[in-house]
Amino acid sequence: MRDHATVAGQSSPPPVASPIADCCERTMSDSDTPLPQPLLDDEGLDLLDDFLHERAGPDALDLIGAHGFLVALAVAPRELPAANWIAELFHGTPEFDNEQERETILGLLEQLRRNAIDVLETGGLPELPFELTLDGVPPEETPIGDWCAGFMEGVFLDEPAWFEGDEETTATLLLPFMLLSGLFNEEPDMAELSRDTQRLESLVGQLPELVLDLYLHFRVPPDTAKPKPRPKRPAGKAGKGKGRGGKR
Template sequence: MSALNLDQLSDYLDGDQNEYGLDFAATHGFLSAIAVGPKFDNWLDALFDGNPKKVPSEIITQIKLWLDYLRQCLANEEGIEFPFEIEEAEVESSLGDWCVGFVDAMFLNEDAWFTPEFEEQLVDLTLPMMVFSGIDEEDPQMESFRRNGQLMDELAEEIPENLNELYLMYHTPN
């Protein structure tokens, strides 16, 4: 069994040979959403735009190990550790890229995420990710959030705890 090698993943995901996948930070966000959210069987196809067979097998193995590691951290109540400084409270940052990956994974499995029993709580817990992802650029409320530096800092600080809450929401019996 091979060990998780984040350097190898970073080199591949941020390199020119990565034709189908997200960059390193966005992939971490995508995998974090898969780990905290409801079951999603086709995540690997979705991550590599339907082309996982064109990605080197050692990278696929590393991606799966990374997801297993994130799930184990959550199950052990350790939370998800970010591979960059989360203090970068701007849309154009590693945190912004991470949020793009998170939101992509969430919307690819939208029906499972947005159930009536969780919808209100989900909107609150994923607001920071939505703001930092840069989607809804035309939404005046989102833009007002993005112009408020102090609010952006506060939203960034909420993300790790919100991930724990999302995990508990989808992975503990009612």
């Protein structure tokens, strides 16, 4: 795995206190909060979970990490050839029993990525495959940390594209994912923030909205009013597919 202490060519993450605090202060009324939408049904998630855990090899991302990775690819400012991100997700070439299995597994991965794009494009929120709470457990010891680490792997795959143009804003928007991933805990500022359990819990609850913020950052010009998510009933915790373990 690459050295995660550098982002956008910096020797350490940018100052984090104010941007993270700003994220925690953001609020959205119940009437404005859309219900998160699943990116795959339970059957598709189960098929991917089984293959990634049992057959994909020890270096492949697990289901939770792959989910975060593919959502990052949906957010990314430019699209990469499938061969590039498939090789990174599996950290090698996956072995399939036959062509049908190959088409099924790769098709599900692409479907998850494409569904994430479709949800975000309409101002919706992606449903994440875990409960949006830490319950006092450090993020890196939970599926939340695995998901955010997978998301950051998606960023690292094409890092220059993410930071072209408004590098400072992108870095600020990525800070919650960096903090929750646990990949930057050795950085002094991050280590200090990681001890603020109330702040971490607030960020976890906002993860779907933070994903949408990043997507809109790359799609909506600065002088254009960003569309609000379509009003729906208040969002609860992630629905089907919760609690899938962060197997590594």
